[in-house]
Amino acid sequence: MAIACPHCQHRLTLTATKPGRYRPQCPGCAKPFLLWVPDERADGTPMRDNVTGTPASAVGFALACSSGGEGAEGGSRGQGAAHAVADTNRTRARAADDSPGPGAGEPEDSPLPPRTEVCGYSIACELGRGGMGTVYLATQLSLDRSVALKVMSRRWANDPVFVARFTREAFAAAQLSHPNIVQIYDIGEVDGARFFSMEYVRGRSLAEVVRASGKLDPETAVGYVLQAARGLKHAHDRGMIHRDVKPDNLLLDEQGVIKVADLGLVKTPALPPADDRPVASSSQSGLHTLPPDVTGDRIALGTPAYMSPEQCRDAASVDHRADIYSLGCTLYVLVTGQPPFDATTALGLMSKHAYDQLVPPEQIASRVPKEVSSVIQRMMAKAPEDRYQDMSEVIRTLEAWLGVHRAGTFSPQEDQISRLESSVLQFNTCGAAQFRGRLISGFFGAVALVAVLLAFFGKIPWAFGTFALALEATLAYFVLDGVTRKGHLFACTQRFLTGLGVADWAIGLAAFALFCVLLALLKVLWIWLGFGFIGVGLALVLRYGVDRTLADERKAVLDGVERQLRRMRARGLDEEELRQFVAKFAGRQWEEFYEALFGYEAKLAARAVLLRGGVAGARDKHAAWREPLIATMERIEKGRKESRARNLLLAVERANLLAAGASAESAENHAKAAADAMVRAAAEIRNAETAAARPGPRATPALPALADVRTLVRAAEQPGAFARGAGRSRDPLGVLIGLFIGPHVRATAAAVLLGACALWAHQNGLIFGAQTGTDGAAPMGAVRVTEPLSLSGVPGPALAWVESFNVGLAGLLLVASLGFRGNLMSAFVLIGAAVAIAGHQFGIRTVEPFRDYHVSLMLGAVLALVGFRLGTR
Incomplete structure (x- = not known):
């Protein structure tokens, strides 16, 4: 019988091929392997070679068996029905033989008990086990969502070649995003074993x-x-x-x-x-x-x-x-x-x-x-x-x-359109929905009216208290609704906050403490706290009273629509076309209904296709104020995720190269290049998918995306070739400059400027809580004369620049700059803030009714806006 050695592919002929097991030695590489010749097929008929037609004696299944701890990395293509399979020193033994199995010494996997936390995931229970590892039902703590967590078996964790392959393929598969594919969310490491989290399908x-x-x-x-x-x-x-x-x-x-x-x-x-x-x-x-x-x-x-x-x-x-x-x-x-x-x-x-x-x-x-x-x-x-x-x-x-015959997009039947339109109308106009809309509008309208009346009668502290009522009621409802209903904005906020570092939390807590101190100095802290309790009560009433009734009324509507969609799926309708059908025929106020069915991200994707070219007509957006907030937090999380992936790929590739005999320095350099190349390739794939013009859901993806996906894993092997022209090297000078004008510097400067402005206004009686002079008021139509900020123990010249509201407005410009990136942007914004604060002190001339500090503010704002334009979000 002619077969190929699974170690070196050397062809050899065996004569003693009676049914049974043999341990021949390859004359080419001198390595032994295990050969098993079955005596018959599973149905009882003699096994025959598909080329020669000879019986079982000419048919074998070769299994490479390692010698001295060295495993063959390659299998072979056997002749005829021969099938060669490599058996490395990492293979686990399952049955007794004349020698112990290669993996006999490896410890068995012990199941992770419930409530165990693994790299941001809380284990709920074990779902199943396979050859490569164990799958758990877990909760992703940052998003409070259920995921399936696949953890690699311990017996594979010590094999750097397999770990590298596993990680590369999981990272490549994570780039797939389709309604009919289980989405892979993230890859990570726990106790030396790799895992990836994926969509949990109920x-x-x-x-x-x-x-x-x-x-x-x-x-x-x-x-x-x-x-x-x-x-x-x-x-x-x-x-x-x-x-x-x-x-x-x-x-x-x-x-x-x-x-x-x-x-x-x-x-x-x-x-x-x-x-x-x-x-x-x-x-x-x-x-x-x-x-x-x-x-x-x-x-x-x-x-x-x-x-x-x-x-x-x-x-x-x-x-x-x-x-x-x-x-x-x-x-x-x-x-x-x-x-x-x-x-x-x-x-x-x-x-x-x-x-x-x-x-x-x-x-x-x-x-x-x-x-x-x-x-x-x-x-x-x-x-x-x-x-x-x-x-x-x-x-x-x-x-x-x-019977799904069509040219181009899906053409629904009239009864399908009618049922959908009726459901959307019922969803948007049910009694609880209308009552809720009037209640919220009436609340904010009443708060605005009361605040204006209080300010008119000179009750400025209480006017600000009503503002606190609206703000704190909104925040309390946001938290209650997020915890119970798990909306997309709350999930993004939760993920953003859990990803903050110690320095970020320190800045945030310091800013909150400063804000409380300012409220205390302005003698309105207790008013804010009192109105805060009232706001929490109103939020509880809205969430557990009105919203619960609304959810019950809408559930029946959504259940009916989902039954209709299930029938359409069963008849062969493509999922993307089905979603476009809902978006197209759900009417002007379609977004809240669509989001309730398919989610926030699916709504944005459908909107991009639906509104392309303006053929869909006028459409209203639902809660559009959320979108810039979500986009900013998702951009930050995208950077964090890429950083985690890069670090994991770096460790995996380094271990793989070291196991192959590379030097430590060479392995480190090549691993860094490979990790960067794979992360960059993945980013280019996503950008190409997003930017590709798709006139319809059945369009073919852009060719660049195809090419990039197919080179994703190859980027790890040839990072130099892949990286040509794909990115810029890290600039040490830019990193040094960033230390002095980076976001941490701008955030600190903004807090100082806002605090100094509030104290200056308080000392000069420009806001409630303090007055200057005997009566604290200037004659009607007169310009109030103010003095620079003064603090005991601080020399006067050190605070002479705090003399107008420009200081606070400059602080707001710095706060706005935190939503942008780039050293050039930071430089322009910081210069603009300095001009707004002190520009009028250098001889600016103007005419009435404008004053010199007005011109300083305008010049500073122009410089800041130029910086925003040069920056990236």
Whole structure:
């Protein structure tokens, strides 16, 4: 029997090939490996070579066995039915043999107990275990949302090559964003083991659906598979192959949306084949006794019951057509209730996929239409060239069978539009919604009226107290609503605050303390506190009285719309087209309704498409005041996330290079370049996706995005080539300048200026709480004469510049500058603030009614605005 050595690819011929196990030694590299020759197929027929037709004695399955702790990193493509799989020193032993398994000394994973905190996540419970690790249900503390946390098994954590591959592929998969793909949020490290957090889908897998119902109606099954095909097409278009498509990895959520899960085996074309070979189990690891529907420790990188023939032979060489085969197997299971092939061993099952004839689905389940059966048989053709050549063909074929015939965008039926319009109208005009709107408008109107009247009658402290009532009631409601309803703005604020450093918290607390001191000096602190308690009470009434009633009334409306959308999904409507249908026909006041259905981010994406070109007509925005706040916090969080990813990739690449024998200095330099290149590539991918002009949801993504995704992992191997012209090196002089004009300096200066201005106004009787002179008032129409700020123990010249409201306005300019970045911007704003404060002291001449400090303020403001224009958000 001719086979190839899984260590060095040397061809050798074995003569003693009776059924059983052998330990031949390669004459090329002198390394031993384990060879197992089965005596028959799982169905009892003799195993035959697909080339020579010889019986079992000519067919073998080679498993490389390490010697002296050295594992082979590459597998081999065996001849005929031979299948070579590398078995490194990291493979865990599962069954006794004449030598202990390579991973026998590794400690078993101990489950993380509930309420354990892991890098910003709180563990709730264990969801399941697989060959690569354990999946937990956890809460992301910064956003207070449920996530699925996949933690790598300990026996892989000490393998730097595998850790590097795992991290690169998770980072690449995190760039995928599609309604039919489980989103990966973040990657991190815990106790030396890598993990990634991903979207937690509330629902069940299609495997559970089949177990509960036996088999599905063909139309329903095709609708589910069609959604999965759209998600897989999104991954394929970006150069990624799943390689483990099966019912367990297709999740059905509560809204009827199918999401493709478990991208842990995702393959990128940039991955070198030598690093992509299976490192699966030998006979010691129980490969030949594993249940055929279970994924073992990277067993041929897939699940035997759903693997394409070429994936069974060599998982490293497969392309996107392997996913088409696996998706065909999945559809077969959905419509028949049983897998296309059955065997008692994983290898026997893989052999059947490679050589046995498929039983047509309609012969097992008579209700399966012949058209669906033909589609399944073509998807499951043995040769890749005989299948559909890409997921687009699969999608078009399934859509045609479901009757989703259209050119361009979706054209809804009149009854669908009418039901949607009626639901939106009911959502916006229900009794509690109208009452709530009048109540809030009346409250703020009354506060404004009372404040004006109090100020008119000279009760300035109480006028400011009514302002405090409105402010504190708003803040209290924001917190109550955020904790109970978890709105997007509250989630962003919570994430922003939890990500602040010690210095940021120190500045914030100091600013709050200064504000309280100013209130005390102005003798209004107790008024603010009293009105604050009233504001909290009003917020409680609004949240737990009016809002609860409103939520109950709207829930019935939203439930009805979601039932309508589920029916439309089941009929094959694309998720993005469905969302555009809702946005287009929800009327002028569509945003709150749309956000309640799909979320804030989906609303922004739909608005960008809907309002392009102005064809949608006049549309109202819902709570648009939130958007600049959310955008600023998300920009800051994006920088934090990139920094965390860069640090993690740096550590992973450094360990990988050190394990390969590189020097410490070389490993450090190359790892930094690789981490920067991957982070930069990911940023370019996201920017290209966002900026790409998409006239419709079925448009093809921009070509630059495709190219960048396919070079994402390659950027780690060739960071120098990728980085050419992609970015600028860090400027040491710029870093030094930033220390003196950075945001921390501007924030401190703003606090000093605002405090000094308040004290100056207080001393000169310009605000309530203090008066100067005998009566403290200037004659009507006269200009009040003010004195510079004076404090005991401070020399007069040191405070001579605090002599007008320009000081406070300059402080507000510095506060506004905190929303921008850049040394040039900081320089312009600081110069502008200085001109506003002291420019009039250098001989500025003007004419009535303008005064010299007015001109200083205008010049300073112009300089600050120029700085804002030069800065970046």
